[in-house]
Amino acid sequence: MGAVRGWVFPAVRILIWALIAVSLVWLAFVRADPTSDAETAQPSADVRPPLVTVGRSDLSNTVSLTGQVNADPAMEVKATQAGEVSKLFLSPGAAVAVGTPIAEVRYEREPTSPPPMPTSSDPGAPASPATPSYRYVTTTSTAAGTLATVPVLVKQVVSVGDVLATVSPGTLSVSAPLTQADQLRLLAAPTAATVSVPGGPAPFGCANLSIGVPEGAPPTVPSPPDPYAPPVDPSSAPTGAIASCSIPPGTTVVAGLAATIDIEAGAATDVLVVPVTAVEGSVATGNVWLVTAGGGTPVLTEVTLGLTDGVMVEVKQGLTEGAQILEFVPNAEPPGIGDGG
Structure with a gap:
């Protein structure tokens, strides 16, 4: 037993330290040699802008607004x-x-005949007042x-x-504020909408839809910008206009309840569509950056726009199916920046 402690254990310890030393030398001078793996030593990055292909889809321009049930004014x-x-x-x-x-x-009616003559014998006496x-x-x-x-x-x-x-009048209506983006999507709004009241009756039709600034409302004055506040997308700012429609008599709702107004402002079937992020502009006309077959610098191309659902927009003229365009407008803020969130 003494021979084991005196010779075997020290020899094992020396062997272990030798293995550790060899491993360190290999890691320092062999594994870390940049010439041993030329591919991994070369930095790389894909800086090509993302592209999107023009395709066809069905599109529905339904604008959902959050509002409130109100009693119609007296x-x-x-x-x-x-x-x-x-x-x-x-x-x-x-x-x-x-x-x-x-x-x-x-x-009192204006007198149409002269006042009566004085009845007194005194010519200076005042005339008798006329009976009103x-x-x-x-x-x-x-x-x-x-x-x-x-x-x-x-x-x-x-x-x-x-x-x-x-x-x-004892009648109710529902109204909701509009942002700039909402108004631009409702330029050709219908005269009816669908209203949903959380916890209330099933969604019901709402007639006499009107869109605009209420009569007598003070003009909207923008507040001075806060230099410490996060940037806000101008299209999400309220304009002072509202959408309002009449609730049918007999509907079980009361003033003060929250409600959602869904306005169907048009639909299209099997039309050319692209993401709204790819288009500079949102109403009537816009610009996209077309990628040519040979590559190179994308070409600024004017397009005619149609319906939008807020995510995709219809392209009526200017592009063909299968064409590739930049997914994001050059030099524009990426999605999620500038929306206040």
């Missing part, structure tokens, strides 16, 4: 004659129809619904245009 019943309120026919809460009497206004003559005008409701307010009192003097009452 209609104002205004005085058409200056004078004094002589009678109020109804109180708030009463049901009214178009033409229902709301208030009566009394005004009055006329009465009945103001009627201009809308059907429920009488909401009557902000005047009997014997109150009113002028032409003063509000005598307001009538709530």
Whole structure:
């Protein structure tokens, strides 16, 4: 046992250290030699811009907007004659129809005959005052619904245009704000839309679709840019315009609920399409960079555009099926940069 400890173990340790030394020499002078693997020593990178092939597809321009259910505003019943309120026919809460009497206004009629001669024997006595003559005008409701307010009192003097009452139509509508991109996709919008209310009834049709800036709304003034805020895509900024449509009577919704408006603004079948990232411009006309068969510098090519779904856009003129173009507009910000996210 003493011979094993004295000779064998030291010999094994010397052998292990020798193997470690040989391995280090091989790693340092053989494995790391750049001439031993010329291929792996050469750096490489593919800097060619990504391309996309022009193809055919079906396209649907459906714009989805997030909005809210609102009660339609009350209609104002205004005085058409200056004078004094002589009678109020109804109180708030009463049901009214178009033409229902709301208030009566009394005004003094201009005298049409000279004042009567004095009856006194004294020629200097003043003439007797003429008896005033009055006329009465009945103001009627201009809308059907429920009488909401009557902000005047009997014997109150009113002028032409003063509000005598307001009538709530009792109807609902849904509206949603529009961005610049939404408005450009809705240049030829239909007159109806489909509305979905989370947790509410099944999606239903919504008539009388209107798009534009509400009457009397103040102009939209852009706020000064924040130098510390991330960049924002201008097409995603609100414009002050809204899309609004009337909810059918009997639909089980209430004011204040969130809703989604889906507006189908056109569809096309089997048309040439390219990604919107490949086109400079989005409405009517645009530019793409066409790659020629022999390679070389891509050629700026003008195209005529059609429908878009926000991801792909229809090309009506300027390209042929199978042509290759740059997938991204040169010098444009990559997707995801400049959208505020």
